[in-house]
Amino acid sequence: MGQIMNDILDYLKDNSFIDRESSLNSSDSLTQNGIMDSIGLLELMDHICEKYSIEIPEDMLTPENFDSLQGINDLIVKLTK
Protein backbone atom coordinates (compact mmCIF):
# COMPACT_ATOMS: atom_id res chain seq x y z
CA MET A 1 0.00 0.00 0.00
CA GLY A 2 1.43 3.39 -0.99
CA GLN A 3 1.99 6.53 1.09
CA ILE A 4 -1.34 8.18 0.22
CA MET A 5 -3.37 5.10 1.13
CA ASN A 6 -1.46 4.77 4.40
CA ASP A 7 -2.17 8.43 5.18
CA ILE A 8 -5.88 7.91 4.56
CA LEU A 9 -5.85 4.76 6.65
CA ASP A 10 -4.21 6.71 9.51
CA TYR A 11 -6.87 9.41 9.16
CA LEU A 12 -9.62 6.77 9.41
CA LYS A 13 -8.00 5.32 12.54
CA ASP A 14 -7.23 8.72 14.15
CA ASN A 15 -10.86 9.75 13.69
CA SER A 16 -12.33 6.49 14.99
CA PHE A 17 -13.84 5.37 11.69
CA ILE A 18 -12.01 2.07 12.16
CA ASP A 19 -10.21 0.44 15.10
CA ARG A 20 -6.47 0.93 15.50
CA GLU A 21 -5.93 -2.81 15.05
CA SER A 22 -8.09 -3.06 11.92
CA SER A 23 -6.81 -3.08 8.42
CA LEU A 24 -8.39 -2.41 5.04
CA ASN A 25 -7.69 -3.70 1.58
CA SER A 26 -7.25 -1.05 -1.07
CA SER A 27 -10.52 -2.05 -2.76
CA ASP A 28 -12.70 -2.44 0.37
CA SER A 29 -15.81 -0.26 0.26
CA LEU A 30 -15.87 2.48 2.89
CA THR A 31 -19.61 3.03 2.61
CA GLN A 32 -20.96 -0.46 1.95
CA ASN A 33 -19.01 -1.78 4.95
CA GLY A 34 -20.56 0.89 7.17
CA ILE A 35 -17.23 2.58 7.87
CA MET A 36 -18.40 6.01 6.73
CA ASP A 37 -21.69 7.81 6.37
CA SER A 38 -22.21 10.92 4.26
CA ILE A 39 -20.99 13.26 7.01
CA GLY A 40 -17.84 11.15 7.41
CA LEU A 41 -17.26 11.47 3.67
CA LEU A 42 -17.57 15.27 3.86
CA GLU A 43 -15.00 15.35 6.65
CA LEU A 44 -12.68 13.12 4.64
CA MET A 45 -13.01 15.43 1.61
CA ASP A 46 -12.02 18.43 3.76
CA HIS A 47 -9.05 16.49 5.13
CA ILE A 48 -7.88 15.55 1.62
CA CYS A 49 -8.24 19.11 0.31
CA GLU A 50 -6.28 20.51 3.24
CA LYS A 51 -3.53 17.88 3.40
CA TYR A 52 -2.83 17.79 -0.32
CA SER A 53 -3.69 21.44 -1.02
CA ILE A 54 -6.16 20.56 -3.74
CA GLU A 55 -9.68 21.53 -4.75
CA ILE A 56 -11.89 18.68 -5.88
CA PRO A 57 -14.03 19.61 -8.89
CA GLU A 58 -17.73 18.82 -8.50
CA ASP A 59 -17.74 16.24 -11.29
CA MET A 60 -15.11 14.21 -9.42
CA LEU A 61 -17.25 13.89 -6.28
CA THR A 62 -18.49 10.46 -7.33
CA PRO A 63 -19.09 7.38 -5.18
CA GLU A 64 -16.41 5.54 -7.19
CA ASN A 65 -13.71 8.12 -6.32
CA PHE A 66 -14.43 8.00 -2.59
CA ASP A 67 -15.57 4.47 -1.90
CA SER A 68 -12.17 2.79 -1.49
CA LEU A 69 -8.60 3.63 -0.56
CA GLN A 70 -7.62 2.89 -4.17
CA GLY A 71 -10.26 5.27 -5.56
CA ILE A 72 -9.18 8.04 -3.18
CA ASN A 73 -5.51 7.41 -4.01
CA ASP A 74 -6.17 7.66 -7.75
CA LEU A 75 -8.17 10.86 -7.28
CA ILE A 76 -5.41 12.54 -5.25
CA VAL A 77 -2.70 11.44 -7.70
CA LYS A 78 -4.72 12.88 -10.58
CA LEU A 79 -5.32 16.21 -8.82
CA THR A 80 -1.76 16.70 -7.53
CA LYS A 81 -0.10 16.06 -10.90
Add this chain to the structure above:
Amino acid sequence: MQIMDELNVQIVDKLNGDIENLSLRLRGFIKDQVSGFKKKGVVMGVSGGIDSAVALTLCVRELGKDNVYGLLLPEKESAPSSKTLGAEVCESLGVAYEEVSISPILKSLDIYDKKEQIIKRTCPEYDSGIHKTSLVLPDFLNQGLLNVPYIKLIKDGEEVAKYRLKAKDYLELIGLQNVKQRSRMIVQYMYAEKMNYAVCGTTNKTEMVLGQFVKYGDGGVDIEPLADCYKTQVYALAKYLNVNEAIIQRPPSADTWSHYTSDQDFYWRMPIHIMDQLLYAWEHELPVEVIEKNTELSRETILKAQRHIDRIKDTTEYVRAVPPICYVGK
Protein backbone atom coordinates in the same frame (compact mmCIF):
# COMPACT_ATOMS: atom_id res chain seq x y z
CA MET B 1 -48.98 -16.99 -10.84
CA GLN B 2 -47.85 -14.87 -7.93
CA ILE B 3 -44.49 -14.24 -9.65
CA MET B 4 -46.31 -13.08 -12.82
CA ASP B 5 -48.45 -10.69 -10.75
CA GLU B 6 -45.36 -9.33 -9.09
CA LEU B 7 -43.63 -8.69 -12.43
CA ASN B 8 -46.64 -6.78 -13.72
CA VAL B 9 -47.11 -4.62 -10.65
CA GLN B 10 -47.77 -0.95 -11.44
CA ILE B 11 -46.30 0.86 -8.46
CA VAL B 12 -47.95 4.22 -9.11
CA ASP B 13 -51.36 2.51 -9.41
CA LYS B 14 -50.72 0.74 -6.12
CA LEU B 15 -49.87 4.05 -4.46
CA ASN B 16 -52.84 5.88 -5.94
CA GLY B 17 -55.33 3.08 -5.30
CA ASP B 18 -58.25 3.06 -2.87
CA ILE B 19 -57.71 6.58 -1.59
CA GLU B 20 -61.22 6.79 -0.16
CA ASN B 21 -60.54 3.84 2.11
CA LEU B 22 -57.12 5.26 3.01
CA SER B 23 -58.75 8.54 3.97
CA LEU B 24 -61.24 6.72 6.22
CA ARG B 25 -58.47 4.72 7.90
CA LEU B 26 -56.48 7.88 8.59
CA ARG B 27 -59.54 9.60 10.02
CA GLY B 28 -60.20 6.63 12.27
CA PHE B 29 -56.59 6.73 13.43
CA ILE B 30 -56.83 10.43 14.27
CA LYS B 31 -60.02 9.92 16.29
CA ASP B 32 -58.68 6.88 18.15
CA GLN B 33 -55.35 8.49 19.02
CA VAL B 34 -56.76 11.83 20.14
CA SER B 35 -59.41 10.20 22.33
CA GLY B 36 -56.84 7.65 23.55
CA PHE B 37 -54.68 10.52 24.76
CA LYS B 38 -57.81 12.03 26.41
CA LYS B 39 -57.35 15.21 24.36
CA LYS B 40 -60.12 17.48 23.10
CA GLY B 41 -58.71 18.21 19.67
CA VAL B 42 -55.52 18.93 17.76
CA VAL B 43 -53.15 21.81 17.19
CA MET B 44 -51.27 21.82 13.92
CA GLY B 45 -48.61 23.96 12.28
CA VAL B 46 -49.99 24.96 8.87
CA SER B 47 -47.17 25.67 6.46
CA GLY B 48 -49.00 26.28 3.21
CA GLY B 49 -47.65 22.94 1.99
CA ILE B 50 -49.53 19.87 0.86
CA ASP B 51 -48.80 17.66 3.91
CA SER B 52 -50.23 20.04 6.48
CA ALA B 53 -53.19 20.87 4.20
CA VAL B 54 -54.06 17.17 3.91
CA ALA B 55 -53.54 16.46 7.62
CA LEU B 56 -55.59 19.51 8.59
CA THR B 57 -58.44 18.51 6.27
CA LEU B 58 -58.50 14.95 7.66
CA CYS B 59 -58.55 16.28 11.23
CA VAL B 60 -61.37 18.71 10.48
CA ARG B 61 -63.47 16.03 8.76
CA GLU B 62 -63.02 13.64 11.66
CA LEU B 63 -62.94 15.89 14.72
CA GLY B 64 -64.95 18.87 13.46
CA LYS B 65 -63.61 22.36 12.77
CA ASP B 66 -64.18 23.52 16.34
CA ASN B 67 -61.72 20.94 17.66
CA VAL B 68 -58.81 21.86 15.38
CA TYR B 69 -56.52 24.88 15.80
CA GLY B 70 -54.13 26.07 13.11
CA LEU B 71 -50.85 27.85 13.74
CA LEU B 72 -49.04 29.82 11.06
CA LEU B 73 -45.43 29.96 12.20
CA PRO B 74 -43.46 32.09 9.75
CA GLU B 75 -39.99 33.57 10.17
CA LYS B 76 -37.89 36.17 8.37
CA GLU B 77 -36.81 33.83 5.58
CA SER B 78 -40.17 32.13 4.94
CA ALA B 79 -41.71 32.55 1.51
CA PRO B 80 -44.65 35.01 1.76
CA SER B 81 -46.83 32.43 -0.04
CA SER B 82 -46.43 30.03 2.92
CA LYS B 83 -48.43 32.34 5.15
CA THR B 84 -51.01 33.24 2.50
CA LEU B 85 -51.69 29.64 1.53
CA GLY B 86 -51.68 28.49 5.16
CA ALA B 87 -54.28 31.12 6.05
CA GLU B 88 -56.35 30.20 3.00
CA VAL B 89 -56.51 26.52 3.89
CA CYS B 90 -57.55 27.32 7.48
CA GLU B 91 -60.21 29.73 6.29
CA SER B 92 -61.57 27.37 3.65
CA LEU B 93 -62.03 24.70 6.35
CA GLY B 94 -63.44 27.19 8.88
CA VAL B 95 -60.61 26.44 11.31
CA ALA B 96 -59.61 29.04 13.92
CA TYR B 97 -55.95 29.98 13.46
CA GLU B 98 -53.32 32.36 14.65
CA GLU B 99 -50.03 33.65 13.32
CA VAL B 100 -47.04 33.46 15.65
CA SER B 101 -43.77 34.63 14.16
CA ILE B 102 -40.79 32.58 15.36
CA SER B 103 -38.30 35.23 14.19
CA PRO B 104 -37.89 36.69 17.72
CA ILE B 105 -36.89 33.26 19.06
CA LEU B 106 -34.38 32.85 16.24
CA LYS B 107 -32.99 36.36 16.72
CA SER B 108 -32.60 35.80 20.46
CA LEU B 109 -30.37 32.80 19.68
CA ASP B 110 -28.44 34.74 17.03
CA ILE B 111 -29.44 32.21 14.37
CA TYR B 112 -29.57 34.65 11.45
CA ASP B 113 -26.20 36.27 12.22
CA LYS B 114 -24.45 32.93 12.71
CA LYS B 115 -25.94 31.67 9.44
CA GLU B 116 -24.73 34.82 7.65
CA GLN B 117 -21.21 34.26 8.97
CA ILE B 118 -21.12 30.70 7.57
CA ILE B 119 -22.44 31.84 4.19
CA LYS B 120 -19.89 34.70 4.08
CA ARG B 121 -16.91 32.47 4.80
CA THR B 122 -18.13 29.89 2.27
CA CYS B 123 -19.07 32.35 -0.49
CA PRO B 124 -16.61 35.30 -0.54
CA GLU B 125 -18.74 37.53 -2.79
CA TYR B 126 -21.94 37.05 -0.76
CA ASP B 127 -23.86 40.26 -0.15
CA SER B 128 -27.04 39.92 1.86
CA GLY B 129 -28.44 43.01 0.17
CA ILE B 130 -28.12 41.43 -3.26
CA HIS B 131 -28.16 37.67 -2.94
CA LYS B 132 -30.70 35.14 -1.83
CA THR B 133 -29.30 31.80 -0.69
CA SER B 134 -30.16 28.16 -0.94
CA LEU B 135 -28.66 24.88 0.26
CA VAL B 136 -28.64 22.22 -2.46
CA LEU B 137 -27.30 18.77 -3.26
CA PRO B 138 -26.39 17.69 -6.80
CA ASP B 139 -29.05 15.93 -8.83
CA PHE B 140 -28.57 12.20 -8.36
CA LEU B 141 -30.11 10.57 -11.43
CA ASN B 142 -28.36 12.70 -14.03
CA GLN B 143 -25.05 13.25 -12.29
CA GLY B 144 -24.68 10.34 -9.88
CA LEU B 145 -22.64 12.51 -7.50
CA LEU B 146 -22.19 12.10 -3.77
CA ASN B 147 -24.36 13.85 -1.18
CA VAL B 148 -22.14 16.92 -1.10
CA PRO B 149 -23.90 20.12 0.01
CA TYR B 150 -23.44 23.42 -1.81
CA ILE B 151 -24.56 26.95 -0.99
CA LYS B 152 -26.05 28.62 -4.02
CA LEU B 153 -26.16 32.41 -4.44
CA ILE B 154 -29.13 33.70 -6.38
CA LYS B 155 -29.39 37.19 -7.83
CA ASP B 156 -32.57 38.38 -9.55
CA GLY B 157 -33.82 34.81 -9.66
CA GLU B 158 -30.67 33.46 -11.39
CA GLU B 159 -27.95 31.29 -9.86
CA VAL B 160 -24.71 33.30 -9.90
CA ALA B 161 -22.37 31.14 -7.81
CA LYS B 162 -22.16 27.83 -5.98
CA TYR B 163 -19.70 26.81 -3.24
CA ARG B 164 -19.10 23.49 -1.52
CA LEU B 165 -19.68 23.62 2.22
CA LYS B 166 -17.02 22.31 4.57
CA ALA B 167 -18.20 19.53 6.87
CA LYS B 168 -17.96 21.58 10.08
CA ASP B 169 -19.83 24.50 8.48
CA TYR B 170 -22.49 22.16 7.12
CA LEU B 171 -23.04 20.61 10.54
CA GLU B 172 -23.25 24.02 12.22
CA LEU B 173 -25.63 25.26 9.54
CA ILE B 174 -27.94 22.28 9.94
CA GLY B 175 -27.97 22.84 13.71
CA LEU B 176 -28.89 26.50 13.17
CA GLN B 177 -31.53 25.77 10.55
CA ASN B 178 -33.14 23.08 12.68
CA VAL B 179 -33.81 25.63 15.41
CA LYS B 180 -36.58 26.85 13.10
CA GLN B 181 -38.53 23.59 13.22
CA ARG B 182 -37.72 23.15 16.92
CA SER B 183 -39.03 26.63 17.71
CA ARG B 184 -42.25 25.75 15.90
CA MET B 185 -42.54 22.63 18.04
CA ILE B 186 -42.22 24.71 21.23
CA VAL B 187 -44.97 27.10 20.11
CA GLN B 188 -47.27 24.25 19.06
CA TYR B 189 -46.95 22.60 22.47
CA MET B 190 -47.50 25.91 24.25
CA TYR B 191 -50.90 26.13 22.50
CA ALA B 192 -51.69 22.41 22.70
CA GLU B 193 -51.16 22.27 26.45
CA LYS B 194 -53.18 25.42 27.03
CA MET B 195 -56.11 23.96 25.05
CA ASN B 196 -55.67 20.35 26.21
CA TYR B 197 -55.16 19.36 22.57
CA ALA B 198 -52.69 16.95 20.98
CA VAL B 199 -50.10 18.15 18.45
CA CYS B 200 -50.70 16.60 15.05
CA GLY B 201 -47.65 16.03 12.85
CA THR B 202 -47.48 16.16 9.07
CA THR B 203 -44.48 13.96 8.25
CA ASN B 204 -45.15 11.53 5.40
CA LYS B 205 -43.61 8.11 4.81
CA THR B 206 -41.10 9.32 2.20
CA GLU B 207 -39.78 11.81 4.74
CA MET B 208 -39.90 9.28 7.55
CA VAL B 209 -37.90 6.63 5.66
CA LEU B 210 -35.33 9.18 4.45
CA GLY B 211 -35.06 10.92 7.83
CA GLN B 212 -36.29 14.12 6.18
CA PHE B 213 -37.59 15.79 9.31
CA VAL B 214 -36.07 17.41 12.36
CA LYS B 215 -35.79 15.30 15.46
CA TYR B 216 -37.75 17.10 18.20
CA GLY B 217 -38.68 19.69 15.57
CA ASP B 218 -41.40 18.79 13.08
CA GLY B 219 -40.84 15.23 14.33
CA GLY B 220 -41.77 16.33 17.87
CA VAL B 221 -45.51 15.69 17.84
CA ASP B 222 -48.16 13.46 19.47
CA ILE B 223 -49.61 11.77 16.39
CA GLU B 224 -48.37 11.20 12.84
CA PRO B 225 -51.36 10.28 10.65
CA LEU B 226 -49.44 10.54 7.36
CA ALA B 227 -46.26 8.75 8.36
CA ASP B 228 -47.23 5.52 6.57
CA CYS B 229 -48.30 7.32 3.36
CA TYR B 230 -45.73 8.03 0.67
CA LYS B 231 -45.69 11.57 -0.71
CA THR B 232 -47.37 10.25 -3.87
CA GLN B 233 -50.26 9.05 -1.69
CA VAL B 234 -50.42 12.46 -0.01
CA TYR B 235 -50.90 14.00 -3.46
CA ALA B 236 -53.68 11.51 -4.18
CA LEU B 237 -55.28 12.31 -0.83
CA ALA B 238 -55.03 16.04 -1.56
CA LYS B 239 -56.95 15.57 -4.81
CA TYR B 240 -59.53 13.36 -3.13
CA LEU B 241 -59.99 15.88 -0.30
CA ASN B 242 -60.23 18.83 -2.73
CA VAL B 243 -57.21 20.65 -1.34
CA ASN B 244 -56.53 24.04 -2.93
CA GLU B 245 -54.87 23.46 -6.34
CA ALA B 246 -52.25 26.15 -5.64
CA ILE B 247 -51.04 24.08 -2.69
CA ILE B 248 -50.99 20.87 -4.75
CA GLN B 249 -48.97 22.57 -7.52
CA ARG B 250 -46.48 24.21 -5.16
CA PRO B 251 -43.07 22.44 -5.10
CA PRO B 252 -42.65 20.86 -1.64
CA SER B 253 -40.07 22.61 0.53
CA ALA B 254 -38.97 22.96 4.14
CA ASP B 255 -38.97 26.70 3.33
CA THR B 256 -36.03 27.60 5.56
CA TRP B 257 -33.84 29.44 3.00
CA SER B 258 -34.27 32.94 1.59
CA HIS B 259 -34.41 31.41 -1.90
CA TYR B 260 -37.28 28.90 -2.01
CA THR B 261 -35.51 25.52 -2.09
CA SER B 262 -37.52 22.51 -3.15
CA ASP B 263 -37.27 19.13 -1.45
CA GLN B 264 -36.23 17.73 -4.83
CA ASP B 265 -33.17 20.03 -4.83
CA PHE B 266 -32.08 19.26 -1.29
CA TYR B 267 -33.53 15.95 -0.13
CA TRP B 268 -34.71 13.62 -2.85
CA ARG B 269 -32.25 14.60 -5.59
CA MET B 270 -34.65 13.04 -8.10
CA PRO B 271 -38.33 13.51 -8.99
CA ILE B 272 -40.65 12.40 -6.21
CA HIS B 273 -42.51 9.86 -8.36
CA ILE B 274 -39.19 8.07 -8.96
CA MET B 275 -38.11 8.26 -5.32
CA ASP B 276 -41.45 6.88 -4.11
CA GLN B 277 -41.37 4.02 -6.60
CA LEU B 278 -37.84 3.11 -5.45
CA LEU B 279 -38.91 3.23 -1.81
CA TYR B 280 -42.05 1.20 -2.49
CA ALA B 281 -39.98 -1.39 -4.37
CA TRP B 282 -37.52 -1.56 -1.48
CA GLU B 283 -40.37 -1.98 1.05
CA HIS B 284 -41.99 -4.77 -0.99
CA GLU B 285 -38.72 -6.35 -2.10
CA LEU B 286 -39.65 -6.05 -5.78
CA PRO B 287 -37.12 -7.34 -8.32
CA VAL B 288 -35.04 -4.89 -10.36
CA GLU B 289 -36.90 -5.90 -13.56
CA VAL B 290 -40.12 -4.54 -12.06
CA ILE B 291 -38.44 -1.27 -11.08
CA GLU B 292 -36.97 -0.95 -14.58
CA LYS B 293 -40.45 -1.37 -16.09
CA ASN B 294 -42.05 1.11 -13.72
CA THR B 295 -39.42 3.85 -13.67
CA GLU B 296 -37.84 3.38 -17.12
CA LEU B 297 -34.47 3.75 -15.44
CA SER B 298 -31.55 1.52 -16.40
CA ARG B 299 -30.57 -1.36 -14.13
CA GLU B 300 -27.27 0.39 -13.37
CA THR B 301 -29.01 3.62 -12.33
CA ILE B 302 -31.49 1.70 -10.18
CA LEU B 303 -28.73 -0.16 -8.36
CA LYS B 304 -26.83 3.10 -7.80
CA ALA B 305 -30.00 4.80 -6.58
CA GLN B 306 -30.68 1.91 -4.18
CA ARG B 307 -27.18 2.25 -2.72
CA HIS B 308 -27.74 6.02 -2.46
CA ILE B 309 -31.02 5.45 -0.58
CA ASP B 310 -29.34 2.88 1.68
CA ARG B 311 -26.68 5.47 2.57
CA ILE B 312 -29.37 8.06 3.40
CA LYS B 313 -31.26 5.56 5.56
CA ASP B 314 -28.05 4.63 7.32
CA THR B 315 -27.06 8.25 7.96
CA THR B 316 -30.51 9.18 9.26
CA GLU B 317 -31.01 6.19 11.54
CA TYR B 318 -30.27 8.49 14.46
CA VAL B 319 -33.03 10.91 13.40
CA ARG B 320 -35.69 8.18 13.56
CA ALA B 321 -34.40 6.53 16.73
CA VAL B 322 -36.19 7.02 20.02
CA PRO B 323 -33.79 7.44 22.95
CA PRO B 324 -32.59 3.96 23.84
CA ILE B 325 -33.30 3.01 27.45
CA CYS B 326 -31.01 0.91 29.57
CA TYR B 327 -33.55 -1.32 31.36
CA VAL B 328 -31.83 -2.13 34.62
CA GLY B 329 -34.74 -4.00 36.18
CA LYS B 330 -34.79 -6.86 33.66
